[in-house]
Amino acid sequence: MEVIYAEWHANYDELILGQKYTASKYKAGWVLIESTLYREECFQEVKKTTLSQ
Numbered sequence: 001m002e003v004i005y006a007e008w009h010a011n012y013d014e015l016i017l018g019q020k021y022t023a024s025k026y027k028a029g030w031v032l033i034e035s036t037l038y039r040e041e042c043f044q045e046v047k048k049t050t051l052s053q
Contacts, residue, residue: 002046003031009042020046 003023005015015021015038023031023043030037 001025003033003043004046005042006044007042009039012038012042 001023002020004020005012005017008017015033021033021043023033023038025040026032026037029040031040031043032038
């Protein structure tokens, strides 16, 4: 899934606020991005939309 780093966290200096990242859910409250765990509350999931014609 894609997420946006939306809420600043003091320990996440390697991430850029507002940037999209590819993540996977690890367990309740946590996401895994490039082999590092982050609190899910700091991210917003990007919803995929489909265009109809």
